[in-house]
Amino acid sequence: HLRHLGWSSDTLAWHRSYPIAQGNRQSPIDIVSARAVYDPNLKPLVFSYESCASLNISNNGHSVMVEFEDTDDKTAISGGPLENPFRLKQFHFHWGTNRSQGSEHTIDGKPFPCELHLVHWNARKYATFGEAAAAPDGLAVVAVFLEVRIAKIACLYDESIFFFQGTKAQFSSFNPKCLLPLSLDYWTYLGSLTTPPLNESVTWIVLKEPISISEKQLEKFRMLLFTSEEDQRIQMVNNFRPPQPLKGRVVRASFK
Ligand SMILES: C[C@@H](CNC(=O)c1ccc(S(N)(=O)=O)cc1)Cn1ccc2ccccc21
Ligand SMILES: [Zn+2]
Numbered sequence: 001h002l003r004h005l006g007w008s009s010d011t012l013a014w015h016r017s018y019p020i021a022q023g024n025r026q027s028p029i030d031i032v033s034a035r036a037v038y039d040p041n042l043k044p045l046v047f048s049y050e051s052c053a054s055l056n057i058s059n060n061g062h063s064v065m066v067e068f069e070d071t072d073d074k075t076a077i078s079g080g081p082l083e084n085p086f087r088l089k090q091f092h093f094h095w096g097t098n099r100s101q102g103s104e105h106t107i108d109g110k111p112f113p114c115e116l117h118l119v120h121w122n123a124r125k126y127a128t129f130g131e132a133a134a135a136p137d138g139l140a141v142v143a144v145f146l147e148v149r150i151a152k153i154a155c156l157y158d159e160s161i162f163f164f165q166g167t168k169a170q171f172s173s174f175n176p177k178c179l180l181p182l183s184l185d186y187w188t189y190l191g192s193l194t195t196p197p198l199n200e201s202v203t204w205i206v207l208k209e210p211i212s213i214s215e216k217q218l219e220k221f222r223m224l225l226f227t228s229e230e231d232q233r234i235q236m237v238n239n240f241r242p243p244q245p246l247k248g249r250v251v252r253a254s255f256k
Contacts, residue, residue, distance in 0.1 A: 026244035027191030028104035036253040046079040052175040058168035065092040086120035086140040094240040114146035138201040145210035181209035185255040194241040
């Protein structure tokens with residue numbers, strides 16, 4: 001458990017094992033809204049999440065993740081900056097110890113308490129998720145900010161399941177459409193995975209409008225653990241990478 005010096009300091013050491021950590025298209029980034037360029041050619045996003053084939057929910061040691069069956073395009077995203085439909089593989093979250101931090105992307109320097117990532121892959125061009133994850137146009141991740149409001153989203157957290165790293169439970173027909181805000185306005189830019197191997201294979205689509213989560217639900221995330229059953233318990237919090245250098249990239253906006 002010594003390896004958990006704390007996620008944020010870990011991220012500073014990642015470049016030793018993954019030199020790409022200092023690459024030219026790393027994620028997350030701070031989105032400076034005044035510098036985003038409105039692109040009228042960007043199409044609206046289309047989420048075809050109708051028939052949802054969620055498989056399981058698990059604590060994979062760095063987040064809580066819901067995986068989907070991705071053997072066909074039944075749960076996919078298209079439009080936006082994408083040339084063809086991308087299949088939903090999984091979604092997961094990043095959060096902090098308190099409301100003042102937790103998200104990976106920030107907007108004009110402002111972090112949110114939590115950020116949802118819907119991970120999709122280009123099954124038109126690549127045979128497997130792993131192959132797509134290693135290709136510059138292989139993945140498309142939709143980021144949705146969560147802000148704490150006395151509201152509630154569909155409860156994701158089933159008390160009975162996991163605390164420990166490596167636990168997994170059956171979690172079927174959850175429709176992630178309920179995790180999307182009303183407005184589908186977004187920013188888009190070329191970036192990377194925010195956890196090792198940090199592959200520069202992600203077209204990021206960051207929704208402008210946040211959704212609401214209750215403080216109670218956020219508390220449940222904080223009850224998760226980085227560690228497995230036998231280890232000394234370490235709370236899974238602050239599992240976010242800080243913003244990375246823009247290195248000349250331009251962020252496009254789908255809205256004026
Ligand atoms: C890419 C890695 C697994 N990592 C991810 O899938 C991943 C996805 C999204 C993010 S984020 N936070 O940027 O949205 C970070 C990491 C290993 N891996 C390689 C092949 C492969 C096959 C199945 C599962 C994992 C596999
Ligand atoms: Zn993520």
